[in-house]
Amino acid sequence: MPAAGKDTVPAKRLPTLEDVAARAGVSRATASRVVNADPRVGNLARTAVQEAIEQLGYRPNRNARSLVRPEADSIAVVVPEAEQTVFSDPFFAALLAAITQSLADSPVQVLLAMGQPGNSQKIERYLRGGYTDGAIVVSHHKDDHIWQVLHATKLPAVYVGRPYAGDVGIPYVDVDNRAGGTLAAEHLISTGRRRIGTITGPLDMAASEDRMLGWQQALQQAGLAADLMEHGDFTASSGALAMQRLLNRVPELDGLFVASDLMAVSAIHELQAAGRRVPEEVAVVGFDNTQAAQLTRPPLTTVVNPVGALASTAVEMLLKLLGGSQVEERVILGTELIQRASA
Template sequence: MTKSDRPPTLEEVAQRAGLSTGTVSRVINNAQHVSKKARQAVERAIDELGYIPNTSARSLATQRRGAVVLAISSDDPALFANLFFAEVITGVNAVIEETDLELLLVLAASERGRERLTRILQSRGADGVMLLALRENDPLSTMAEDAGVPVVHGGRPLDRTPQWYVDADNRGGARQAVEYLIAQGRRNIGTVTGPLDMHVGVSRYLGFREAMALASLSDTRVANGDFSEGSGAKGMAQLLDEHPDLDAVFVASDAMAAGALTVLRDRGHEVPGEIAVVGFNDIVTAQHTQPALTTVRQPIEALGQEMTRVLVRLIDGERPTPLILPTELVIRDSA
């Protein structure tokens, strides 16, 4: 015990260990992403001071509610069938399980969903918010930041750059995919874009245009999609009808690429002999399309993990930096 009659505080443990209170808190909560050296320093300080962790008392003293929100700007009932969102949520949950926090999931594209998020925030029912799949001028961003709690974006909004976010190198990954097609001798390359009111959709489209411009090739073979398989099929049909000279296509998501492959097969086009196809994301189904899909791998589960880690650090009073995660071209049979 300390020399005074009162029990030692978390801050005193942190001072004795030479660490931040956030790191000490994560050690006490048995978080797995704390270094062995830090864990040993905290354990020594606890033993020397006689500190007894009390989660309930800490929560009351700091006004923490012990919960965070993952708000997704979607009200699509098929959301959980989308493997991208499933992998992100898996990553979020993996880090949440290392803490004493609970995870609240809110689908907040509809008026009812936004009202639910507003109630949670206004009642101070959460210690922080993660935002995912925001569109241009999405009200969720302002709602969350006005609540005065830490906010981390998964991907960046199109209309502004937030203070804290975790994103993938969408532009660079798309450029690499198209450069690969060009290196394979393809010249009449088209694209099926993602939603152009989302940063991710615009970034992948710009990557396509950059690669085509650097090779002095036309970038006018364009169809717009929304990341769904159906929109990929529709976009592929449009490109075939409007550009019979097409010899390759960069499709801005694997789900859309699966739809594109179906249309190409139904119309009798050989892939990759006549038309090569490259997707983006490397979800599990990319390995099982016919033919197996060449695609740009982004670390989807890591995206969920890292945005959660950033939020936990913010809640603990630290000042993390934004992250851009690398992408990687995975070559299979479709290109």
């Protein structure tokens, strides 16, 4: 029992909606409408409530649920990409399937949150609303500020792929993309190719930049030009257009590293349409080792992106965070080259 006349320190409690309303200077009803994304709330009140939520670290739904049930109920897979990109790219399909499979024996429900790159307000509102217990964030772009929302809400989260912003204080699992780019370039060099180009992914993403740097490093070490470069955005159409631009610039091109299998398949089609034989005249290496790599003609030599291991590691890390345990700040998985007929 505390000594008489001494102030006692109150036990730390979770912030309530009333606390948010008081901090923002609005009614509880207005604060509730902001939390539930009611469009009828004025901009001034909305901003005040959102700032109060950040300052207090208020997370309504999870706090309420924890009073009666401590275990996690759902996690969100957050993909700041357009719906068309998510549903057409085999990497995303494989990753989502692997995450779901990793939680097949768990009571945790998997939710999908998508939004345009650089315009993630919808995702941010969702995360602030407390509708999920944790998040796995995939495909981080330079202009995404989702990590700031995760910090403000104290929502347990793991990134798949190194965040472009660097050390943002959120753990991540990634493949060694730079080593993968080096593997691809070294293989092309070993087959005697000397005019080796690359089609990158969007350079506002760490994975694209790392794959390009790995390719560049290998060519420079071999004394070859490392400036034969065109940029795509990981879509099939961007791969085709980049291939056309590269052929126009460098008709004598004899080797090509493409930062994703989906773009590489389109690049092969463009090469064949231009009368260039693969691999006799131009050897091609992709990245991901998706099913598409085995279906193209000729089958695609590619660098493995270990989707299953990325997914299971991210799930394991997030479940540990939800259970109150610490995890490694970063986990980097190795890769390898799968040689097929295209190179």
